Amino acid sequence: MTEATLYLITVGLAGPDTDHRPHDPAAVTELLRAHVLPDDRIQHLRVRAGPGRIDLAAFLLADNEATALLTTRELCLRALETGAPLDSWRLAD
Numbered sequence: 001m002t003e004a005t006l007y008l009i010t011v012g013l014a015g016p017d018t019d020h021r022p023h024d025p026a027a028v029t030e031l032l033r034a035h036v037l038p039d040d041r042i043q044h045l046r047v048r049a050g051p052g053r054i055d056l057a058a059f060l061l062a063d064n065e066a067t068a069l070l071t072t073r074e075l076c077l078r079a080l081e082t083g084a085p086l087d088s089w090r091l092a093d
Contacts, residue, residue, distance in 0.1 A: 004061040007068035011076055012092030013054040023049040023085065029063065030055065031085070040071050051093070082088040 014047040036042050041061040048055045056076065062068035073091060080086055 001013065002063055004041065004063055004064060007060055007062055007065055009058045009065075009068050009072040010023050011056045011058070011072050012088050013056070013080070014092040015029070015052040015054070015086075016088040020051045023054060026050045027085070029056075031082075032075060034037065034080050035075055035082075040075060041055055041074070042071075054089070 006023040011034060028049055029045055029047045032045055034048070036045075040056055043061065046057040056072070058068075058072045058075070060068055062071060076091055080089055080091075
């Protein structure tokens with residue numbers, strides 16, 4: 001088994017064009033943390049939120065960068081599938 005490396009992965013979430021209010025970063029962080037699985041090996045999350053945009057920085061242990069990116073994206077998708085408060089949000093391109 002290879003030793004895991006700590007990666008910093010950044011992901012953006014895009015809101016609907018009609019959402020002009022910034023979300024509370026602490027509330028978004030808690031929403032994301034509620035969807036972290038033990039196998040995700042996420043060590044720390046940092047969220048910055050503005051109108052129609054949420055930026056996430058995830059520090060996680062993984063065997064390679066591709067796995068770290070997929071894990072972070074899957075976390076975001078799990079949180080987005082719950083609906084409110086991020087109803088109509090999506091992963092940014």
